[in-house]
Amino acid sequence: MDKLLLLLLLLGIFPFVFFQGVAPDTLCMVCKNFKKGQCLQGKGNCTMEQGPGCRTRDFFLFSEKGRWNFNHTELDCYDFCTSSNYYIGDLKISSFCCKGRDFCNKYIGKGKE
Ligand SMILES: *[C@@H]1O[C@H](CO)[C@@H](O)[C@H](O)[C@H]1NC(C)=O
Ligand SMILES: *[C@@H]1O[C@H](CO)[C@@H](O)[C@H](O)[C@H]1NC(C)=O
Numbered sequence: 001m002d003k004l005l006l007l008l009l010l011l012g013i014f015p016f017v018f019f020q021g022v023a024p025d026t027l028c029m030v031c032k033n034f035k036k037g038q039c040l041q042g043k044g045n046c047t048m049e050q051g052p053g054c055r056t057r058d059f060f061l062f063s064e065k066g067r068w069n070f071n072h073t074e075l076d077c078y079d080f081c082t083s084s085n086y087y088i089g090d091l092k093i094s095s096f097c098c099k100g101r102d103f104c105n106k107y108i109g110k111g112k113e
Contacts (some may be wrong), residue, residue, distance in 0.1 A: 005043040027102040028054035034073040034111035042072035045103075055081045055113035062090035071112025 025047050032042030046053055055078040060068040081097035098104035106112065 008037040012071055024098045024100075025049050026054055026104065028077050029075045029103045029106045030054045030077070031073075033073040034075050034106065037106065037112050039075075047100060048077050048079075051079070051081075052099040053077050053081050054098045054103075054105035056096040056098075056111065058094040058096075058110040060094070062092070066091050070110045073109050075111070077107045079089075 002077050009107075028046050028048055029039070030042070030044035030046050031039035033040045048075050057074045057076075059071045059074070061071050082095065083097055084095050085091040086095070094109070096105070096108045099107060
C-alpha cells in the first residue's frame with residue numbers, strides 16, 4: 001500500500017516538474033527609454049509565462065533628409081508580440097520578440113548598441 005502511494009505521488013509530481021523545465025517563465029526588462037544598453041527612464045520588469053512575449057521596440061523618426069533616424073527603444077511584455085515594422089506617419093516602430101532567457105529583450109534591437 002505504501003509503494004502504491006509513493007508511485008501515485010511520483011506520477012503526480014513528475015509531470016509538474018517536467019512542465020516547469022520545458023516552459024519556464026521568462027523575466028523581461030521593462031523600460032520606457034533604453035539606449036546603449038542602459039535604461040534611462042521607467043525601469044522595471046515583467047514576466048511572460050508562455051510564448052515569445054518579451055518585446056523590444058525601436059522607434060525611428062523620418063528626417064528632412066529622407067532617412068529613418070533611430071530615436072529610442074522601449075522594452076516590455078506583450079502577449080501578442082510579433083516581429084514587424086509598423087509605420088504611423090513619420091514614425092516607424094520595429095518590433096522584436098524573444099523568450100527563454102531572462103531579460104533577453106535587452107539584447108536585441110537598436111537600444112543595445
Ligand atoms: C523586478 O521588479 C521588482 C519591482 O518592480 C523588483 O522588486 C525585483 O527585484 C525585480 N526583479 C529582478 C530580478 O530584477
Ligand atoms: C524620442 O526619444 C525621447 C527620449 O529620448 C522621447 O522623450 C520622445 O518621446 C521620443 N519621440 C518619439 C516621437 O517617440
